[in-house]
Amino acid sequence: MFDVIKNVEQLIQNGQTQADKKARRQALKGLEAAVKAVDPKHLIKSKMLLKGSILHVNGYTFDLKKFKNIYVVGGGKASGSMAEALEAVLGEKITGGLVNVPRGSKNKTAIIRLHEASHPIPDNSGVEGTRRMLEIAEKAEENDLMICLISGGGSSLMPLPKDGVTMEDKRKITEALLKCGATINEINTVRKHISDFKGGWLAKKAYPATVLNLILSDVLGDPLDFIASGPTVPDSTTFGDAIKVLKKYGLWDKAPESIKKVLLNGDKGLIPETPKV
Numbered sequence: 347m348f349d350v351i352k353n354v355e356q357l358i359q360n361g362q363t364q365a366d367k368k369a370r371r372q373a374l375k376g377l378e379a380a381v382k383a384v385d386p387k388h389l390i391k392s393k394m395l396l397k398g399s400i401l402h403v404n405g406y407t408f409d410l411k412k413f414k415n416i417y418v419v420g421g422g423k424a425s426g427s428m429a430e431a432l433e434a435v436l437g438e439k440i441t442g443g444l445v446n447v448p449r450g451s452k453n454k455t456a457i458i459r460l461h462e463a464s465h466p467i468p469d470n471s472g473v474e475g476t477r478r479m480l481e482i483a484e485k486a487e488e489n490d491l492m493i494c495l496i497s498g499g500g501s502s503l504m505p506l507p508k509d510g511v512t513m514e515d516k517r518k519i520t521e522a523l524l525k526c527g528a529t530i531n532e533i534n535t536v537r538k539h540i541s542d543f544k545g546g547w548l549a550k551k552a553y554p555a556t557v558l559n560l561i562l563s564d565v566l567g568d569p570l571d572f573i574a575s576g577p578t579v580p581d582s583t584t585f586g587d588a589i590k591v592l593k594k595y596g597l598w599d600k601a602p603e604s605i606k607k608v609l610l611n612g613d614k615g616l617i618p619e620t621p622k623v
Contacts, residue, residue: 348374348378349378349382350381350382350385351377351381354374357370358370358371385427386425386562387428387431388431390428390431390432390435391434391435393560394432395435396410396435396439399411401435403558408491408558410439410491412489413556414487414489414490415441415486415489415490415491416490416492416493417440417442417482417490417491417492418440418443418457418458418493418494418495419443419479419482419492419493419494420445420446420494420495420497420500420560421446421447421463421475421476421495421496421497421500421503421504421574422446422447422495422496422497422498422574423448423465423499424498424562425445425495425497425500426445426447426448426453426455426460428445428495428497428560429453429458429495430455432493432560433455433458438457440457440458442458442459443457443458444458444459444460444479444482445459445460445461446461446462446463446472446475446476446479446500446503446504447460447461447463447503448462448465448499449463449464449465449471461478463475463504464503465499465502466499467502467520467521468502468503468513468516468517469517470513472502472503472504472505473505473506473507473513475503476504476505476506476543479504479543480506480542480548480551483552484551484552486552487555488554488555490555491555491556491558492552492556492557492558493558493560494557494559494561494577494578495560496560496561496562496573496574496577496578497561497573497574498562498563498564498573499564500573500574500577501533501534501537501574501575502520503574504543504544505541505543506541506542507540507542509542510607511602511608512604515602516540516605519536519592519597519601520533520537522597522601523536523595526597527595528595530565530572531565531569533591534572535583535587536588536592538575538576538581538583539583539584539585539587539588539608539609539612540605540608541575543577544574544577544620545571545576545581545583545621546576546578546579546580546620546622547620548577548578549578549579549621552578557578559579561573569582571583580620580621580623581619581620581621582622584612584613584619584620585610585612585619586613588609588612589610589613
């Protein structure tokens, strides 16, 4: 069945012979399957099933009757579509929430607020939405469930610089890292250590609530602590690693003083390290 490709029959009939038409149909079936395999809405719906009060998620089960509130937070290029799909599954069982999405997104939700922000260079609209997500996490209690919708692009869409680091400074270092050829893992190592949200801080703020992560990977090997800079998983990197990245690409001397101060203080143990296992 074709749900994604709308003009299947027209494309098939353009074949010169019956063999051509048969080959076209097979090719279109493959294309349809490939697109569905990476479609955020399809992925969420295929991994989640609600039977009565029991939510089945990729082999795990959650009895929703045990939770007073169900909050939703997150961000990324696919998170708007993920929010749409989640509402289709859970509906009014969702208490509320907010997800940062790229400016101009066309997704529509009824309960989860879609907050537009800038990508790939972060801006203050992203900070505003991220602060609200942190407020949701901090008010969540032991009998609450917080569902996190994380996807590629979340690092830029969920900025929350540490005290003393301005958004302009964060933009400068992000642009410099993007231009110099640093890998996404290296860029996110720096991002995590100048942020009060990334690198596991969101999950720590949500404790003791139950946190359910729904993560779409855009990073080779699917390292959860690097996808969107891992706001809900323990961090495997350190302040020292972030300093090494900047020095590796000759950016340390050019980096804003506020960023160097945070990284050096963290390396000396004057600022708490990102949450570890």
